[in-house]
Structures are given as C-alpha cells and as structure tokens.
Amino acid sequence: MAKLPQDFEPIDAMRHSTAHVLAAAVAELFPGTQFGVGPVIENGFYYDMKTVTPLGPDDLVLVEAKMREIVGRGSAFTRREMPIDEAIEFFRGRGQGYKVELLSDLKSRGTTNLKDEELQDFDPAAPMIASIYETGDFVDLCRGPHVASTKEIGAFKLTKLAGAYWRGKAENDQLTRVYGLAFASAAELEEFVRQQEEAEKRDHRKLGRELGLFVFSDLVGPGLPLWTPKGTVMRELLNDFVWSLRRPHGYERVTIPHITKKDLYETSGHWAKYAQDLFKITTREDHLFAMKPMNCPHHTQIYASEQRSYRELPVRFAETTMVYRDEQSGELSGLSRVLSITQDDAHVFCRVSQVRGEAEIVWEIIQKFYQAFGFELKPRLSRRDPSAAEKYLGAPEDWDKAETALREILEDKKVEWIDGVGEAAFYGPKIDFMAKDSIGRVWQVATIQLDFNQPRNFGLTCVNEAGEKEPIMMIHCAIMGSIERFMSVIIEHYAGVFPVWLAPVQVRLLAVADKHADAAFAVARQLRAAGLRVEVDADAATIGAKVRRAETEKIPLSVVFGDKEMSGEPWQIRARGSKEMKVMRAEECEAWLLEISRERSM
RNA sequence: GCCGAAGUAGCAUAGCGGUAAUGCAACGGUUUUGUAAACCGUAGACCGUGGGUUCGAAUCCCACCUUCGGCUCCA
Secondary structure, three states, X not given: XXXXXXXXXXXXXXXXXXXXXXXXXXXXXXXXXXXXXOOEEOOEEEEEEEOOOOOOHHHHHHHHHHHXXXXXXXXXEEEEEEEHHHHHHHHHHOOOHHHHHHHHHHHHHOHHHOOHHHHOOOOOOOOOEEXXXXXXXXXXXXXXXXXXXXXXXXXXXXXXXXXXXXXXXOOOOEEEEEEEEEEOOHHHHHHHHHHHHHHHHOOHHHHHHHOOOEEOOOOOOOOOOEEOHHHHHHHHHHHHHHHHHXXXXXXXXXXXXXXXXXXXXXXXXXXXXXXXXXXXXXXXXXXXXXXXXXXXXXXXXXXXXXXXXXXXXOEEXXXXXXXXXXXXXXXXXXXXXXXXXXXXXXXXXEOHHHHHHHHHHHHHHHHHHHHOOOOEEEEEEEEOOHHHHHHOOOOHHHHHHHHHHHHHHHHHHOOOOEEEEOOOEOOEOEEEEEEEOOOOOEEEEEEEEEEOHHHHHOOOEEEOOOOOEEEOEEEEEEEEEEHHHHHHHHHHHHOOOOOOOOOOOOEEEEEOOHHHHHHHHHHHHHHHHOOOOEEEEOOOOOHHHHHHHHHHOOXXXXXXXXXXXXXXXXXXXXXXXXXXXXEEOHHHHHHHHHHHHHOOOO
8 A cells, every 4th residue: 555645654755765766767778668656655665657668577677777776876866846737748748648647637636536646746735836856867746755865775676567557447558567675774675575485384375275275176267265174174163153152142044045036136236236246147948047146135035024023123144155256357366355255144134223232242243253363353434435425325314324323333342443434335334343463464354234225125124113114224244254265364374273173183193103003093083072173193104204294284282192102101292383292191181182172262 | 357477296396499307295115113204116297278380399479277466346
C-alpha cells in the first residue's frame, strides 16, 4: 500500500527519492518512456512506466547499475513550484502524457478523486500549484519531501517487474511496474531479505505438499484442492472446535444441496451482481441451474418454509459446506484463493431488537476460537462507501441504522477497531476480524454481517406480539471464514508445527528393532482405540534416523520403543524440537497423552 | 482476465541444438540398531501437452495447460 506524505517516516523521503532515481535511470537508458506514479510502499517503492519496448528481467540489472551511477553523481533534489496550467504544458512538452492526465484531472475534479499513490504527487492544501523536483536532467511531478541529494540514498535493490493498470482500472493501459527495496543501510536490507526467506519456508503451498495435507491435480483443475486423509483430519478438528463453541448458543445444523435454480439468486439479488462469477449448469431439459456460491439464499428457504412466531426467534442455522465461485484464473493462489471454498457458515434470523445480543454471541465465539491459536485479533467496521451508492442494495437509512448498530457494539467493547470504508458486502455492513499471525502478518478471517436486504427480498417475517407480520433481520457469521484460507493461515502461523490437538499424527512409536515391532503395533492399536492419532515407524532404519524422520515430519510426540519399554521401564516421550524427555510409567502415558492431545491450545 | 517469469523422476536441482545427470525419497539385500541421516545395490523421466523449424529439439519458434510474482476482482 502506498503511504501518504503526511505519514512519511524519516526513511520514506529516501525511499521516495530512490523511486525518482529509478525513473531517472530508465529515462536515460530508454528514451521515450512515459511515467505513471512512483510511490513509497512498505520497505521500498515502485514506479509505473510505459517503455517504448517492453522491459525484461535483464533490463532490471541494467537499470539498477544505472541507478548506482546516478547516485554516484551526488546531484541535489531541487524543488520548484509552478501554476497547474504551466505544469500541464511543461509535462506535455516532455511527452509525459500520464502526468498531463493527472494534472488535468486534478484541475477539473480536485484532489478527492485521487488514489493514495497519486496523492504523493500533489498537495491537497494547494491543488492549483504543482511542485516538481529536479535531479540532474530528470524532472518529475512530486509533492515531496525528498532527501537533499542522491548522496543520502541508502541501500536499495530492484526486486521484480509486474504489470499494473494505469490508475488501478482494468480498462486502462497496462504499465510496467518496477518494484524495489530501499533501506538506510545494507545491513537492514540484508536483514529484510533474510526475513523474506524465513517467510518463504513457511509457505503453506510448500508445507502442504511436504506434510501431505492437500494436493492439486491438473486433471481436476486449478483452484480445486484435494484433501488427503491428514488434511481432512485437520479440517474436521477445526470444524469440531467451531461446533463445540456454537452448540451451547442454540445453533442448529442444516444441510442444503450444492446447486439451485437461478430463480433463487434472482430473488436474493446475487444474480444481478455476480452472474458471471457463478458456475452454471444446464439441465437436459435446458433449465439453467448454478452451483451455489454462498449458502444464505438456500438457508432463507428453510426459514421461510413455515410461519415463525417471534417466540421461536432467533433461529440459528449453521452448516459447514463447500461453495463454488468462478474466479478469474489469475486470482488463484494455493489455498488462499480457490474455486471450491468450504465455509463454516451460519445465519441467524432474528428481530431487529435481537441483533445486538446475537452479534455479541458471535463475537465471543470468535474470540475464544482465535485465542486458542494465539492470534491477536483486531475488528474492522466494514461499511459502505457513501460515494458509490450504486454498489449497495437497499435504502441509505437502513444502512445507517445497521452501521450504527455495529458501531455501537464496537464502541461498547472498548477495543481498537479499524474503519473500513467501502469494505461492506453489497447487502449490508459487517464487522470483519483481522488476525495477526506469529510473524506479524495480518489476515482477514472471521466475519459478522448484518443483512436487511435478503430478508426483505425473500419476504422473511415473524408474527409479533400484536399478531402482525414483522420483517426480520439476518446475521451472516463465519468463524473461520473459509477452511481453505484458514488452513493456509495456520500452516504458515505454525510453520507446519501444529499443536498436539491439531496434528494429523500426534504420536509416533519408533520401534528400535524388528523384534519390537509387534509390541509397538499393539500399543498403537490401544492408543488409537483411546482416541489418539498414532503411527508406528518399524522400518529397517537406525533409531537416529527414525527420530530425525519424526522431527522433519513435524510429529509432535515420539516414543522410542525397545527392550526397555517392553520390559516395563518408564517411557521417554520426546516433544518435537526439544531434547528433553518426559519420563513416565507406561500405564500413566495413555491418560497423559489423552489429556494433552485434547487441550486446545497453542 | 491482463502484464511478466517458469514447468526436467515422488521432491529438490543440473544440462540450454548431438539423444538426459546428481542428491534425498522409493525398491532389493546386508545390518537389528536407544533419541536428528548405517552400508551395498536396483529401478525410476515419451524433459507440462500439441504443433512447427532442423539431418537431429529437454534445448529454438507458436498455441494451449499448469504454477509463481504483480494488477484488477473477492458475496
């Protein structure tokens, strides 16, 4: 994300100046290049540009060398100001069409329609004065601030080339975006690169394959993960956990088919908005069906199947089930973005007066759930963008009411929350939860969504105390959101080293020699019968090799099983990653293992 | 979908116009082992798919599939 100049930290002026040096280097090497915007981002900068001939990876090396040459010249960054019309002519004269467009747009429509990355070029306080910065022969539109001269530029490195649409719109020109890192010192740059490598080791796509949790098949297709027995064990455990938290609050399970006539989505409002993202099915009799991309419309039909009294509300339906969305192929990524998504979905049908209480129950479930993994949660009020009313269903007054209800809950909780303008669903505002993982990355996870539109579209009511039909509200809530995404998050959070309760294999018995195998298998059978997930390693390998194998496969507990154990000596239980053994008499082991394997904790 | 890059045995990599190599895993044999890698051997790849250029293609060209990095999108 681009940073605004008012949020600049001391390092950011240097990063911004480095972006100018990048543009200067490209301008020297590739005359005729037109430049877009070049903002500061986390850890560095980028610059969007349209070169006469496309840039390749080899050019990146060339450009970086040229940048070092320019930095070596030690030129000053000099600021000049001019009226906006003069600036338009100035950049037109230099063939910089994108800069001319930005300036002209600013002149006619003001700063409010500018994106963050574009605001790095303009000062909203003085929109009719353009400032430019000169470095040697290179001149760029820019609000600043910059360092005094290229002598102050620290350690930098160009990292990648990517495509990016001009002003973020898919219908515009596609420019080449050059990304770079910039830090005050070479040591900091190296440290950052090292951290990146650490994060790569946790990549769920790599760990998922190594740990045998899920696979993809070219025959089945992209974005359609196939879950192995081990991966399925984890999915079920997570789902059971969610259920254990929901059950006391009166949630009931329901089950729906995975396809429906299109009529359902025409009524819900989804067809108009998402028709092209649906997998469609034509029946032999030429009727049009769709794979379900969400569950709420189906669930409304269970609610609507009978007349409901206010006395039976809230009605809480929940179901963990797959939905299917025809995403753009370029969006797919490991488990983070897939076509077959398992949602732990719930819909609460309630009166307006019950919304608050129900939302608080969900909040409590979410907190308990995420606490068990050691995630730090931060809520976000995802509300509508008032300047884009056409994107949302329903009357603004209803939106205001719903947004206020959620805001009150947030204020009541006295927690820090993020204001998410434009993050609402098309049918209502929501509270989304952002989870910070063990290496500080933030993921959007659980959600509580208010919806007055679908109940209205489907005519959902209850009979109230006065015997009248009263319109009701619907709350959509998901604890994990998507199990696929949540799996990707916890795989990376734990780096594949899962806590005992969640590990697909909890205990491995390492048979010392052939003669111990039968006894080890017998013990394993007994522990399995007690509910533990146990394996035996009885291969013809040394005990050292078996220990190593259990470690690299990230099995939480292992027990060497040989003569000593068979003759009744205490077991030595090895916890992964630790050389210290837990020594325990055999007859105590089962109870202890059961206890720790059930404790849902980090 | 768009821009760019990449697909070689189960995994990780080498080879980059002259007919596929290495490590780990697998399999067979020997060893019967006490807390992070025993030893010896064997097998395993139409080099993503299809087409083209060439006497000859893993290697060059085209299309498609899949993956990766971004952009756009995300109920």
